[in-house]
Amino acid sequence: MPGRSSSPIPAGLGQLVAARPPAPGEHPGLLNCLAAVPDPRRAKGRRHPLAFVLALAACAVLTGARSLTAIAEWAADAPPTVLAALGGPCREPSGPTAPTEATVRRVLQRIDGDAFDIAIGSWLAARDPDRLPSGQDPL
Numbered sequence: 001m002p003g004r005s006s007s008p009i010p011a012g013l014g015q016l017v018a019a020r021p022p023a024p025g026e027h028p029g030l031l032n033c034l035a036a037v038p039d040p041r042r043a044k045g046r047r048h049p050l051a052f053v054l055a056l057a058a059c060a061v062l063t064g065a066r067s068l069t070a071i072a073e074w075a076a077d078a079p080p081t082v083l084a085a086l087g088g089p090c091r092e093p094s095g096p097t098a099p100t101e102a103t104v105r106r107v108l109q110r111i112d113g114d115a116f117d118i119a120i121g122s123w124l125a126a127r128d129p130d131r132l133p134s135g136q137d138p139l
Contacts, residue, residue, distance in 0.1 A: 029123055029126060029127075030055055030058065030123050031051050031052075031055055031086070031087050033119040033120070033122045033123040033126075034050070034051040034054045034055055034058075034116075034119050034123075035051045036115065036118075036119050036122075037050060037051070037054060037111055037112065037115045037116050037119050038111075038112055038115060039111075040107075040110040040111060040112070041106075041107070041110070047089075047091075047099070047103070048088070048089065048099045048103065049087055049089065050107065050111070051087055052083075052086055052087040052088050052089070052099075053099050053103065053104060053107045053108075054107070054111070054116065054119075055086040055087060056071070056074070056075040056078070056083075056086055056098065056099070056104070057071050057075075057104060057108060058120065059074070059078075059082075059086065060074035060075060068101065068104060068105050068108060069101060071104055071108075072098075072099070072100065072101035072104045072105075073101075075098035075099060075104065076098045078098060080094060080095030080096055081095075083095065083096035083097070083098060084096050
């Protein structure tokens with residue numbers, strides 16, 4: 001049964017709603033943080049790296065996506081340069097392709113929420129270390 005378009009985004013992505021979008025050159029830090037999230041998928045058949053799918057989801061939420069469908073639509077509308085900058089693999093002459101809504105949904109439903117929360121929290125903290133509680137390491 002297809003998911004409803006009003007399906008809420010996972011809680012870990014909720015932190016991103018109040019954050020400002022990444023400035024040019026800031027996405028590598030995001031990709032590095034997301035690379036620490038364990039991939040729950042089997043190695044066989046993976047078309048898109050986990051960090052790429054998670055980065056697309058994070059950027060979509062930063063731009064106002066409020067559902068899994070909206071995240072997938074944002075990813076599908078992203079230009080190839082954005083997909084490449086977020087770690088999309090180039091398998092076609094036209095550049096990287098976005099994952100389908102089903103892939104986005106499955107990945108976001110199956111990832112370790114705590115690991116994802118830590119990755120996003122680390123990235124956000126590294127962007128503004130002055131907001132950390134005294135003595136806390138950003139990573």
